[in-house]
Amino acid sequence: MVQTGSESYISLSDFWRSLLDLQTERFSGTLELNNPASSNWKMYFYLGRLLYATGGKHPVRRWIRQVKEQLPQISLKEDNLYNQEKEYKICWEYEVLSSWYLEGKIEREKVIKIIYGVIKEVFFDIHAVRISRPSIQPEEGSFLQQWTFVPLQQYIVKSNQEWKSWQERGIADIEPAKRPSIVKNQELAARLPPKAYQNMVQLFDSQLTLWELSAKIKKPVFDLTVSILPYLRLGMIEMVETEDWPSPERKSPGQKIQVEQKLAPLIACVDDSTAVTKTIGKLIEKAGWRFLEIHDPLRAIPILIAKRPDIVLLDLKMPVTNGYELCEIIRKLSVFKKTPIIILTGQDGLVDRMRAKMVGATGFVSKLADPEKLLEVISRCISV
Secondary structure (H helix, E strand, O other), rough: OOOOOOOOOEEEHHHHHHHHHHHOOOOOOEEEEEEOOOOEEEEEOOOOEEEEEEEEEOHHHHHHHHHHOOOOOOOOOOOOOOOOOOOOOOOOOHHHHHHHHHOOOOOOHHHHHHHHHHHHHHHHHHHHEEOOOEEEEEEOOOOOOOOOOOOOHHHHHHHHHHHHHHHHHHHOOOOOEEEEOOOOHHHHOOOOOOOHHHHHHHHHOOOOOOOHHHHOOOOOHHHHHOOOOOOOOHHOOOEOOOOOOOOOOOOOOOOOOOOOOOOOOEEEEEEHHHHHHHHHEEEEEHHOOOOEOOHHHHHHHHHHHOOOOOEEEEEOEOOOOOOOOOOHHHHHHHHOOOOOEEEOOOOOOOHHHHHHHOOOOOOEEEOOOOHHHHHHHHHHHHHH
């Protein structure tokens, strides 16, 4: 039997062995697996058979991706997934699939394929982290509808083979749960044909993880990762952490529901002068907003895409590029179509203002102006 309460780490082979032990002992209940540096996983057993597994960094993204693969026509919004007041007793992912089947929205075969797809990814994710000794919680009787019994031994073997392929190809350090982001645009553009570069920019602009990009372009995640490997190793692309989507899970009566606190607007400032950004940063933070300073204009685009600021301030004169050129590039990105962009300058001529408007700038503020003027422009943009 698996020991409980220990904080020590165990090897992956020992963990697989513990799963097979539960199978031999015809265990019913849940097994929880913890990695303090990342996330927890949970597995559900009935009479020694694995019914379902979930957890990790992106349980919601993973589940939705598997659902979309089997049911491309389904609209989770129209299905009221996030608005229903239903209380999930054990595992919302599994229970939603069960309710869909009972309502005639999904066939049994597709339910099984979704379950298998989720478990396959969970097993893959576990390979990449150190895991603590699992804890188990016995549960008497049948607590989840038995859609299928996962062939545990077969999945363990397949998972080990897949991970071995990633190790042999030298990509085991790349997490598919992260999203790729271009950090050296000019160098990457110089190495790729124009069309290929534009396709990559457009694809990465979607803010999707490697798992999601793989599903979108219908290319195995292994092949997709290998295809961008040279640019990752050269530092032209980097992998960025991405938050999971919200869970529709409801709390039981009497439980305190955590209300997510709305963050203050994030104001980004792209200026090669540290002195200028420090001054503006103090002004903005004093006003109660968050501040992001970017000193290298060549790295501005990937940082802005990753952070998604509410307002962007651009210095007019910078090395290599200028505020007009950068504003035009930012405005062409779909995620910044409506984001206010304010150009900061030491000049204040009519020609400059007209040019700023032509490249998509929302505002034009002189650096020499009263600080209150900048705050006034930002406040006006936030309130729109």
